[in-house]
Amino acid sequence: MAHETGSGSACRFLEELSLDGQVRFEESVRKRYVSDESAHVGRLPEAVVWAASTDDVSAVLAAANDRGIPVTPWSGGSGLEGNAVPVDGGIVLNTAELTDISVSPADMQATVGAGVVYDDLNDELAAYGLRFAPGISSGEVATMGGMVATNASGFNAVRYGETRDHVRRLEVVTADGRVVECGRGVVKTSAGYSLKDLLVGSEGTLGVVTEVTVGLVxxxxxxxxxxxxFPDRESASRAVADAIGSALVPGALEFIDELSTKMLNAYRDDAPFTEQPTLLIELHANNDGIEEDLSFAKAICEDHGMTTWEAAGQENIDEIWQARRDKLFATRSYREEWEIALVGDVVVPISSYPEIVGAVKEISDDLDLVTSCVGHAGDGNLHFTPLVDPDDEEMVERAHELNERVVTRAIELGGTATGEHGVGIGKRKFMADEHGAALELMQSVKETMDPNGILNPGKVLPERE
Amino acid sequence: MAHETGSGSACRFLEELSLDGQVRFEESVRKRYVSDESAHVGRLPEAVVWAASTDDVSAVLAAANDRGIPVTPWSGGSGLEGNAVPVDGGIVLNTAELTDISVSPADMQATVGAGVVYDDLNDELAAYGLRFAPGISSGEVATMGGMVATNASGFNAVRYGETRDHVRRLEVVTADGRVVECGRGVVKTSAGYSLKDLLVGSEGTLGVVTEVTVGLVxxxxxxxxxxxxFPDRESASRAVADAIGSALVPGALEFIDELSTKMLNAYRDDAPFTEQPTLLIELHANNDGIEEDLSFAKAICEDHGMTTWEAAGQENIDEIWQARRDKLFATRSYREEWEIALVGDVVVPISSYPEIVGAVKEISDDLDLVTSCVGHAGDGNLHFTPLVDPDDEEMVERAHELNERVVTRAIELGGTATGEHGVGIGKRKFMADEHGAALELMQSVKETMDPNGILNPGKVLPERE
Known part of the structure; x- marks a missing residue:
């Protein structure tokens, strides 16, 4: 029975589905989904479904596909490019309640629902001495579904790899509601097309991930x-390139610019930073050889003119990381009346790291912007965060110009427009430049997997010309 | 000008293309391509093209696609499942002469042609202290194009990963001759669909890889x-599962059964094996902590009742590996009048490794076959090699039954039909069992990327029902 009243009238068919979860039409509920952690604002969805099972996801997709209604998957809402923000109304399909966790410690793997939060998983795994290892800043809210969708990673990817490198198997619901298993719970396979790798990073535009089997370390x-x-950012970034090029495999290798150290110190009384361009180097080992690696890392930093070296033991490493993880909040609170325009996220070949770090500073100065930088430097990944007065349109425009110029430079250097945040809304315009003719193939794959175009429309791929 | 004479008449259009490389129609040449290192025999191709450039590959594909002529890419010819053997005539497109190598040591990556041989690449990289790391037995002949095609790996995957884990960027020619770049020469990216991961392991059925950028270690x-x-294979395989489940990350962890040690000793005078179920454990490190890891590994082996422990230093490790790499030849020469029926290649979750090792023995005894086993045990990967009298059809049949029963058991245990050899001809029949509903998606992707079905027909996917 379809109701003809209310803004969600096109989605009233949801009431007729037999779901384990809930369907909500109230505006107060729907309003929560028009934005994520970025400045991108979407369009009010007509309905929100909290899926309680894979069957729910399947039922919603099958019915929506029949009717050509857009479905935008959502779980943690911590995206930085509007990845899960509906831009075409329709249904928000919230998978945050798919929170089952099943650990197979002997196989070094875990099978988890799409709604499982990164930190929750690692809390549970700690009892087994195991870890899901990409190491993300937003671990308190980001979910496994979202991490798979954006191929997320962070601090520890330099040693352990991106989300992709850990995903062994996905349960995925296709646009027309079929439930398929992609991949197997094994370390390696050469059996056919790796659909799980096609799905990882596709941001819900090819299918909705409901369950993930990941390898653990x-x-x-x-x-x-x-x-x-270091005395300047150039020296710090050259030390990074030199360390990685010398085959050092750190557990983490972070770059924090001078402005970021100031922001972090201002945000927390106990923040440990000296207000200079900084590297945070972490090493991992199961044996005492770690001291030798530390000496090696120190020698490289000395070669590049380091000014201070403050060693941290096992006991206070986590405090340093907690301070670093607050970067987004520290930046937001740095100038009360200003906001973050965007969080840049480029990757370049490691030998070009000094150049891209210099380019951000140079372009930012040129555009008269206040921009702080941090980066998972060991991967060649740099984040830059211009602050703007949100009421000053011209200033906001300059921040976007900064992003365009830095991304363009990164691509020219052989790099990528996004290392871990995904394409979402904000990076679509760079895809033609980055992928060239391969973009047509991506569009063909999209049309094959989602012929009615219902899955997270307006994301990842630009409109076909 | 099309010639109407000779078996290659449908392919005479090749003479009209302006190619840098060569086109050959002689039967003596074409005959070399009807089989690889497996027992699969294909159908004589009508022509062989040695491509000398990406443009050649593009020209051949565009013209063949227009005419609906099958094209089977070929480079090293070392496949174990008939992966590159033409089964439908047409053109064999040999990429073995695409042998450019460009190393960027500072970026820890190399860009190489599809025809570059694995050992040749590593010989060149040694000058930089770098390595392309999957560690394959057939490294003297296997090419980078073939390794990408089958997502090949071997001894060192347990620490460094499969070919997939190292591939950052591919240059690929599509079925209709478009040249596309998939991926970027960076450590990580979240920019759109990972076509390079879709191509890796697709065995030339979705496109022809001409150039590869790989990460190095x-x-x-x-x-x-x-x-x-060890006193028996069960103890040895339990030690493997225990070591991996204890988060040991060896450089290699090989299982060699008693019969294999006998074969290897018989093949080389200087082979170093004691004729018992054996593990070959190798550890890698950049510091002295390696001794501590070695003690840890030894303690695990003691827990499982090891009978001898023979340590090898840096100086004689390579000799041991050379002996192990000869396994295929040692098996072939073990009984002069017999042949290898097939080389099995399953992977199971590591906790099931003892069970699959036991299953091969049990099923082989049941079928009265002589079957030797080796395996990249640390990955849960097991190879098994039944020897047969090729003139005894019933015996050959029993060897195939062994394969069917072991693969079926591996899939039941959550494993995969092939860990590193690919699907080729031989494993197509298991794909429905392994992938279920995902197989339809694979077929849709194939139809999208190769609508005329010209690319390596008869491989990977079973016929659509």
Whole structure:
């Protein structure tokens, strides 16, 4: 029975589905989904479904596909490019309640629902001495579904890899509601097309991920870290390139620029940073060889003129990381009346890291912007965060110009428009430049997997010309 | 000008293309391509093209696609499942002469032609202290194009991953001759659909890979190895599962059954094996912590009742590996009048490794076959090699029954039909069992990327029902 009243009238068919979860039409509920952690604002969805099972996801998709109604999957809402923000109304399909966790410690893997939060998973895995390892800043809210959707990663990818590198198997619901298993719960396979790798990073535009089997790593027995400062950002970034090019495999290798150290210190009384361009180096090992690696890392920093080296033991590493993880909040609170225009996220080949770090500073100065930088430097990944007065349209425009110029430079250097945040709304315009003729193939794959175009429309791929 | 004479008449259009490379129609040439290292025999191709450039590959594909002529890419010819054997005549497109190598040591990556041989690449990389790391047995002949096609791996995947894990960028020619770049020469990216991951393992059925950019690893400063024997295969395989489940990350962890040690000793005078179920454990590190890891590995082997532990230093590790790499030839020469029926290649979750090792023995005994086993055990990967009298059809039939029963058991255990050899001809029949509903999606992707079905027909996917 379809109701003809209310803004959600096209989606009233949802009431007729037999679902385990809930359907909500109230505007107060729907309004929560028009934005994520970015500045992108979408269009009010007509309905929100909290799926309680894979069957729910299947039922909603099958019915929506029949009717050509857009479906935008959502779970943690911590995206930085509007990845899960509906731009074409329709249904928001919230998978946050798919929270089952099943750990197979002997196989070093876990099978988890799309709604499982990153930190929750790692809390549960700690009892087994295991870890899901990409190491993301937003681990308190980001879900496994979202991490798969954007191929998320962070601090520890330099040693352990991106989400993709850990995903062994996905349960996915197709646009027309079929439930398929992609991949197997094994370390390696050469059996056919790797659909799970096609799905990872596709941001819900090819299918909706409901369950994930990921490989795990052992929690290292030994961890050592050092906060190292340098006279300038060039020296710090050259030390990064040199360390990685020397085949050092750190557990993490972060770049934090001078402005970021100031922001972090201002945000927390106990923040440990010296206000200079800084590297945070962490090493992992299961044996005492870690001290030798630490000496090697220190020698490289000395070669590049480091000014201070402050070693941190196992006991205070986590405090340093907690301070670093607050970067987004620290930036937001740095100038009360200003806001973050966007969070840049480029990757370049590691030998070009000094160049891209310099380019952000140069372009930012040129555009008269206040821009802080941090980066998972060991991967060649740099984040940059211009602050703007949101009421000053011209200033906001300059921040977007900064992003365009830096992304264009990164692509020219052989790099990528996004290392871990995904394309979402904000990076679509760079896809033709980055992918060239391959973009047509992506569009063909999209049309094959989602012929009615209902899955997260307006994301990842630009409109076909 | 099309010639109407000779078996290659449908392919005479090749003479009209302006190619940098060569076109050959002689039967003596074409005959070399009807089989690879497996027992699968294909159908004589009508022409062979040695491509000398990406443009050649593009020209051949565009013209063949217009005419609906099958094209089977070929490079090293070392496949074990008939992966590159033409089964439908047409053109064999040999990419073995695409042998450019460009190393960027500072970026820890290399860009190489599809015809570059694995060992040749590593010989060139050694000067930089770097390595392309999957570690395959057939490294003297296998090419990068073939490794990408089958997502090949081997000894060192347990630490460094499969070919997929190293591929950053591919240059691919589509069925209709478009040249596309998939992926970027960076460590990580979240920019759109990962076409390079779709192409890796697709065995030339979705496009022809002409160039590959791979990530490299540092050659470890320290290597230690040990040959460890056990009273029975169960103890050896339980030690493997225990080591991996304890988060040991070996450089290699090989299982060699008693019959294989006998074959290897018979093949080479200097083969170092004690004729018992054996593990070959290798550890890698850049510091002295390696000794501690070695003690840890030894303690696990002691827990499982090891009978001998023979340590090998840096100086003689390579000799042990050379002996192990000869396994295929050693097996072939074990009984002069017999042949290898097939080389099995399953992977199971590591906790099931003892069970699959036991299953091969049990099923082989049941079928009265002589079957040797080796495996990249740390990955849960097991190879099994039944020997048969090729003139005894019933015996050959029993060998295929062994394969069917072992693969079916592996899939039941959550495993895969092929860990590193690919699907080719031989494993197509298992794809429905392994992938279920996902197989339809694979077929849709194939139809999208190769609408005329010209690319390596008869491989990977079973006929659509």
């Amino acid at each position: 052992g929690i290292p027995e030994h961890r050592r870290a050092a906060l190292v400062t | 540092g050659i470890p400063e320290h290597r230690r190895a040990a040959l460890v024997t």
